[in-house]
Amino acid sequence: xxxxxxxxxxxxxxxxxxxxxxxxxxxxxxxxxxxxxxxxxxxxxxxxxxxxxxxxxxxxxxxxxxxxxxxxxxxxxxxxxxxxxxxxxxxxxxxxxxxxxxxxxxxxxxxxxxxxxxxxxxxxxxxxxxxxxxxxxxxxxxxxxxxxxxxxxxxxxxxxxxxxxxxxxxxxxxxxxxxxxxxxxxxxxxxxxxxx
Amino acid sequence: xxxxxxxxxxxxxxxxxxxxxxxxxxxxxxxxxxxxxxxxxxxxxxxxxxxxxxxxxxxxxxxxxxxxxxxxxxxxxxxxxxxxxxxxxxxxxxxxxxxxxxxxxxxxxxxxxxxxxxxxxxxxxxxxxxxxxxxxxxxxxxxxxxxxxxxxxxxxxxxxxxxxxxxxxxxxxxxxxxxxxxxxxxxxxxxxxxxxxxxxxxxxxxxxxxxxxxxxxxxxxxxxxxxxxxxxxxxxxxxxxxxxxxxxxxxxxxxxxxxxxxxxxxxxxxxxxxxxxxxxxxxxxxxxxxxxxxxxxxxxxxxxxxxxxxxxxxxxxxxxxxxxxxxxxxxxxxxxxxxxxxxxxxxxxxxxxxxxxxxxxxxxxxxxxxxxxxxxxxxxxxxxxxxxxxxxxxxxxxxxxxxxxxxxxxxxxxxxxxxxxxxxxxxxxxxxxxxxxxxxxxxxxxxxxxxxxxxxxxxxxxxxxxxxxxxxxxxxxxxxxxxxxxxxxxxxxxxxxxxxxxxxxxxxxxxxxxxxxxxxxxxxxxxxxxxxxxxxxxxxxxxxxxxxxxxxxxxxxxxxxxxxxxxxxxxxxxxxxxxxxxxxxxxxxxxxxxxxxxxxxxxxxxxxx
Numbered sequence: 001x002x003x004x005x006x007x008x009x010x011x012x013x014x015x016x017x018x019x020x021x022x023x024x025x026x027x028x029x030x031x032x033x034x035x036x037x038x039x040x041x042x043x044x045x046x047x048x049x050x051x052x053x054x055x056x057x058x059x060x061x062x063x064x065x066x067x068x069x070x071x072x073x074x075x076x077x078x079x080x081x082x083x084x085x086x087x088x089x090x091x092x093x094x095x096x097x098x099x100x101x102x103x104x105x106x107x108x109x110x111x112x113x114x115x116x117x118x119x120x121x122x123x124x125x126x127x128x129x130x131x132x133x134x135x136x137x138x139x140x141x142x143x144x145x146x147x148x149x150x151x152x153x154x155x156x157x158x159x160x161x162x163x164x165x166x167x168x169x170x171x172x173x174x175x176x177x178x179x180x181x182x183x184x185x186x187x188x189x190x191x192x193x194x195x196x
Numbered sequence: 197x198x199x200x201x202x203x204x205x206x207x208x209x210x211x212x213x214x215x216x217x218x219x220x221x222x223x224x225x226x227x228x229x230x231x232x233x234x235x236x237x238x239x240x241x242x243x244x245x246x247x248x249x250x251x252x253x254x255x256x257x258x259x260x261x262x263x264x265x266x267x268x269x270x271x272x273x274x275x276x277x278x279x280x281x282x283x284x285x286x287x288x289x290x291x292x293x294x295x296x297x298x299x300x301x302x303x304x305x306x307x308x309x310x311x312x313x314x315x316x317x318x319x320x321x322x323x324x325x326x327x328x329x330x331x332x333x334x335x336x337x338x339x340x341x342x343x344x345x346x347x348x349x350x351x352x353x354x355x356x357x358x359x360x361x362x363x364x365x366x367x368x369x370x371x372x373x374x375x376x377x378x379x380x381x382x383x384x385x386x387x388x389x390x391x392x393x394x395x396x397x398x399x400x401x402x403x404x405x406x407x408x409x410x411x412x413x414x415x416x417x418x419x420x421x422x423x424x425x426x427x428x429x430x431x432x433x434x435x436x437x438x439x440x441x442x443x444x445x446x447x448x449x450x451x452x453x454x455x456x457x458x459x460x461x462x463x464x465x466x467x468x469x470x471x472x473x474x475x476x477x478x479x480x481x482x483x484x485x486x487x488x489x490x491x492x493x494x495x496x497x498x499x500x501x502x503x504x505x506x507x508x509x510x511x512x513x514x515x516x517x518x519x520x521x522x523x524x525x526x527x528x529x530x531x532x533x534x535x536x537x538x539x540x541x542x543x544x545x546x547x548x549x550x551x552x553x554x555x556x557x558x559x560x561x562x563x564x565x566x567x568x569x570x571x572x573x574x575x576x577x578x579x580x581x582x583x584x585x586x587x588x589x590x591x592x593x594x595x596x597x598x599x600x601x602x603x604x605x606x607x608x609x610x611x612x613x614x615x616x617x618x619x620x621x622x623x624x625x626x627x628x629x630x631x632x633x634x635x636x637x638x639x640x641x642x643x644x645x646x647x648x649x650x651x652x653x654x655x656x657x658x659x660x661x662x663x664x665x666x667x668x669x670x671x672x673x674x675x676x677x678x679x680x681x682x683x684x685x686x687x688x689x690x691x692x693x694x695x696x697x698x699x700x701x702x703x704x705x706x707x708x709x710x711x712x713x714x715x716x717x718x719x720x721x722x723x724x725x726x727x728x729x730x731x732x733x734x735x736x737x738x739x740x741x742x743x744x745x746x747x748x749x750x751x752x753x754x755x756x757x758x759x760x761x762x763x764x765x766x767x768x769x770x771x772x773x774x775x776x777x778x779x780x781x782x783x784x785x786x787x788x789x790x791x792x793x794x795x796x797x798x799x800x801x802x803x804x805x
Contacts, residue, residue, distance in 0.1 A: 011541065024203050024365060034203055035331075037364035039307070046759050047543040060443040062364040065510045081536040102541040106762030107593060107754050110539035121536040144773060 001032065002160050003056040005064045009083045010049050010075030011100050015148030018173065019073075020051040022152060026169040027055040030161050035062035046103075048079060073155050075134070075147060076100050078113055081121045089125045094154045094193065096134035096147065130154065132192040138185055146178075146185035153189020204368045206361040209332035210271070210299060211236030212370070213339035217295075218378030219243055220266035223254040225633065226662035227273030228308040229359040230301035234271055235665070238674040242375075247665055247674040250603070250633040251276035255283040255298070262287070262296035262352075263390060265381035267343050271299035274315045275602065279634070281318075284352075288322035289400050290390050291350035291407075293381050295343035302358045304480050305507035310583065310602060312505070314481035319354045319458040323408045326354040326458035327420060330439040332366040334455060338420065349407055349414070354458075358480065360437045360507065412459040420455030423468055430522055431472025433465065433489065433496075438480050441510045445517060460488050469494045476520065480508045545588050547760040548776020550656050550701035550727030555589040555596050556756050556782065557707045558623065558652075561715070564595040565755045577715075578613055578620045582606035582635075584627035585661045586654050593755045597625070604634030611638070611647040621715050622649040629659040629667040632682065636691065642720055643692035650714040651722045654701075655684060656729040664729065684724055693722050701727025704785045730776055738794040739775035740783055742768050746791035753783040753792065 006023065010016040017038055024034045032055045039050045052064045066085050071092045074080035080095040087093065095118075104110040115131075122129050132154055138147045149170060156166050170186060171179050204212065210233050214222065222245040224234035238245040248254035251272040258270035272280060277300045284298065300315040319326035327342055329335040335357065342353040388396050415421060430449040434442045439453045452468045454460065469475050469489070477486040477498035486498035501516040502508070517523035545552050559565045562577035581587055581597035582605060590597035599609050610624035626635045631653050639651065659665040666672045671681035688696055695717055699706045707725065714721040739760075747768055753761050760774035761783060770783070772795060784792045 012543075021203075021365070028201060028203055028367065033367060035364060035366045036203070037360060046541070046546070048541045059366075060440040061510050062360065062366065062440070063509050065514070078538055079541075082538055082541075084533070084536055101762050101764075102539050103544055103593075103757065103759060103762075104539050104542075106759075107751075108763045109592075113536070113538060117536070121534065124533050 001057050004054070004071065004159060005069050005088075006053040006055070006071045006073060006155070007064060007069045007083045007086045008051040008053065008073045008075070009079040011079065012046050012049055014049070014075045015145065016049045016051055016075060019148040019152055020053050022149075022169045022173050023053055023055075023155070025173065026161050026165050029165045029169065033057060033059045035059045037062040048082060050083060071155065071158060073151055075151060077115075077118060081113065081118045084121050084125070087122070087125050090128070091126050092128045092130070092158055093122050093126060094130045094132060094151065094158075096151065097131050098135035098147075130193050132189075134189070134192070137188045137192065141184050141188060142181055146182050149182040150185040150189040150192070153186040153191075154193045155189075156186075157190060157193050200370050200372075201367050202370070203365045204332045204336075205232065205363055205365050206329065206332050206335045206357055207232035207301075207363070208236055209336040209368050210339050210355070210357070212368070213336040214269045214297070214343075215240055215243065216370070216373050216375055217340045217343045218267050218376040219269050219343075220294075220378075220380065221258065221261035221268045222246070222270070223248045223257040223261075223268075224271040225249070225251045225254050225276060226659050226665040227251075227276050227301075228662055229303060229357075229362040230271050230273045230276070230299060231662045231665065232362075233269075233299060233301075234674065237269070238676075241675070245674050247659075247667060249668055251280040252283060255280035255287075258296060258298070259283055259287045262292045262294045263290075264294065264383050266294040267296075267378055268294055269297050269299065269339075271301070273309065274300055274302040274313050275309060275311065276300075277315055277318055279603065284318070285322055286392060287352050288324050289392060289397060289404060291403075292346055292352055293383060295346035296352040297339060297342045297346060298352055298354050300354060300356050301362045302356060302481075304358055304360075307359055307507075310600065312481065314484060315354075315356055316458065316484045317482070319356070322352075322354075323404050324351050324354055324458075325349070325411050325415075325456065326356055328356050328436045328455055328457045329361055330436050330453070330455070331361065331364070332368045334420070335361065336368050336370065338455065341420070345414075349411055351407055351411075356436075358437055358507075408459055412462065415456045415459050415461040416463050418456040418461070421461050421464055422453055422455075423464075424451045424453070426450040428471060429473050431468060431475045432478055433468070433475070433485055434478045435485060436480060438478050438508050438513070441508060441513045442478050445510055445513045445523070454485060457485065460485065462492065465489060466492060466494070469496075474522065476522065478502055478508075478513060478516070542591060543588060544591065544757055544759055545585065546730045547758050547774045548730035548780040549585070550725070550730065551586045551589060551654050552756055552758065552780075553702055553704050553707055553782050554652060554654060554725045555586075555594045556786070557704060557711055559594045559596045559755070561708075561711060562596060566593050566595055576620060578618055578622045580606045580609040580613065580622065580624045582624075582626040582630050583661075584630050584654075585656075586625060586627055589625070591757075593757050603630055604638055607635050607638030607642060607651060610649045610651070611642050611645065614647050614649050615645075623715075624649060624651045626651070626653055627660075628653060628655040628657065628669050628684065629665075631684070632668050636687065639688065639691045639693070639722075646720075648718060648720055650711070650717075651720070653684060653688075653722065653724045655724050655726040656701075657726075658729050660729045660731065664731065688722050688724070693720060695719055695721035696724070697721070698724045698726060701725045702780055702782060704782065730779065737778040739772040739777040740770050740781070740792050741772070741795035742770055743791045743793060746789050748789055748791075750788065752788060753786050756782055756786060758783065
């Protein structure tokens with residue numbers, strides 16, 4: 001069995017919490033101990049959301065410390081850089097190429113960082129950075145809201161959890177009428193990080 | 197692993213534990229991080245669960261149910277216990293009949309609260325037992341044990357969690373447990389026990405001391421206080437979530453974990469201390485354990501190194517350990533890396549929020565709005581605020597709030613401001629749920645004492661901040677039954693207010709007219725701004741669009757503070773997936789050149805949240 005410390009980052013409303021719950025469920029079904037905690041605060045109103053997910057044979061602390069995250073899974077581009085302090089040197093970063101400018105950017109008070117700025121921060125610690133077109137692919141599949149399941153598809157390629165268990169956990173967590181579209185998103189996510 | 201393992205939050209585990217312990221009644225007022233306890237309990241149709249008007253009432257309902265003979269749970273956030281302190285202190289003297297467990301969910305780091313306070317002091321103040329879980333399994337086990345302790349010692353029991361315990365999901369094993377069938381007790385008329393006339397209260401005082409002494413003995417043998425043997429070089433006493441961090445940061449140390457943390461087990465602490473060379477207390481917030489250990493004359497290190505402020509984390513404890521000299525180096529340091537400078541992502545009123553129009557208008561009248569490139573003016577008006585989503589109106593670009601302290605304070609503060617003789621006009625702002633929680637008494641005071649100010653009640657028909665709980669104005673109970681909906685207009689009039697206006701929350705002209713009239717009035721006046729919460733009607737129909745040929749990029753629409761509107765280079769754009777469309781149309785009313793118009797439906801569909 002492996003140890004995984006995973007940070008999931010995003011913006012309130014992107015489905016970060018549900019994604020973390022599905023990963024937790026799949027990990028328990030695979031026999032792991034799991035602890036999951038969210039720094040949610042007032043996220044429902046557009047703030048940053050960070051989920052800490054720890055998966056190992058035995059876990060004490062639910063929070064991940066600095067330089068301890070094996071994987072940072074970011075639903076929004078800039079939020080990946082915000083979680084930089086958690087990233088383990090040599091860890092994996094999967095970031096969705098979607099910019100959601102905060103109000104300070106929209107009002108012209110601050111500027112959204114360039115791709116180069118974001119990547120140069122991340123590559124200080126790792127060269128395993130995967131920039132994926134999650135929002136565009138989700139829209140093409142038919143609904144931008146399936147982004148969280150697309151991102152799970154990406155993540156699944158870096159974890160030792162069976163494909164069947166992933167799918168069961170997704171199906172269990174969603175209303176029946178939206179399962180099919182979400183499974184499509186999961187499969188698109190897998191393809192997005194597969195070596196070409 | 198067995199299939200009875202569930203990944204539960206601390207709050208879900210408390211609800212399940214209480215249900216399995218056979219509770220019949222639960223009462224609460226919503227407040228982060230406690231809300232999900234009652235939300236989960238309300239799902240069980242074989243118990244009675246209510247959202248009370250406030251925490252004091254919740255406590256009184258709980259006390260009544262306990263006197264009435266059934267197992268009862270009352271839950272609230274840490275500041276809720278301040279509101280409920282009066283009945284809490286009273287039931288500590290009378291004792292109980294059916295088991296009574298009170299949950300206080302504290303918020304170290306004040307992540308969603310107006311303050312940080314350590315409610316372990318309340319157990320000591322009331323001289324009642326306290327349990328402190330450190331994960332969901334303990335939350336489940338402790339809440340069940342708490343009912344037995346309550347009944348065995350004739351006392352309410354305080355179960356104190358923190359945000360990290362309440363909101364973290366960890367595995368809970370429930371074994372073969374199911375709901376326990378607890379025989380209800382009969383209420384016996386007992387004047388000396390339940391009627392706290394001074395003579396009876398004095399007679400019960402020695403019983404309280406006797407009880408706390410017995411509980412101290414019980415604490416010595418409680419399975420929730422345990423030692424994990426490690427190196428004799430270092431002994432750590434800890435409780436709550438800090439225990440989990442200590443286990444991880446100091447895998448070699450001997451640990452005394454206090455789960456039954458008031459009254460504390462004196463002998464166990466003395467014995468543990470005598471077996472280790474260096475003794476350290478690692479606890480979150482106040483030196484509650486540390487001061488007790490020191491009072492026993494034991495040498496111990498703690499708060500000189502472990503922060504007294506904010507939430508502990510493994511990193512914080514590692515740093516403290518290094519400073520204490522019990523860890524050789526702090527391995528987590530990332531000082532070598534260039535830190536990203538990122539724009540902040542602060543919470544804001546949702547797009548389509550019914551509070552936006554009122555705040556936008558008030559911000560303009562009060563000269564508050566801050567948009568880059570615009571002249572900043574001296575603010576006019578004093579705006580006393582309150583607790584809820586609308587507290588976000590204090591933030592840029594609206595900046596329309598001058599005070600915010602606690603639930604209901606806006607009205608009392610406004611009375612005081614006006615009586616103090618401040619030169620500016622005073623406006624108090626309060627939400628519907630907060631008004632019903634503790635605003636009504638303030639309004640009665642205002643009428644009675646002839647105060648003159650403007651009171652705005654932002655009526656969004658729900659308790660929005662904590663996630664849309666029902667309240668006495670919504671017409672639904674916590675368990676989904678139809679009920680009488682308090683009529684705010686009639687309530688305000690009944691308090692003696694004669695100058696009352698009701699406006700549509702998205703009608704800017706009406707809001708402006710009402711505010712101007714009210715500010716010019718020389719009597720107390722009330723404006724109810726009404727519109728359902730944007731989250732409950734989020735499906736946008738015909739989102740707005742900007743005609744770039746007409747738009748002069750003046751930026752007025754940006755000063756609404758709507759998350760759907762942004763400046764993109766030299767253009768203003770509206771994100772169709774966020775815009776509330778027909779449910780709002782504020783920006784259309786604001787635009788001086790009519791450049792904003794309704795578009796076709798955007799990308800909105802099934803909800804994955």
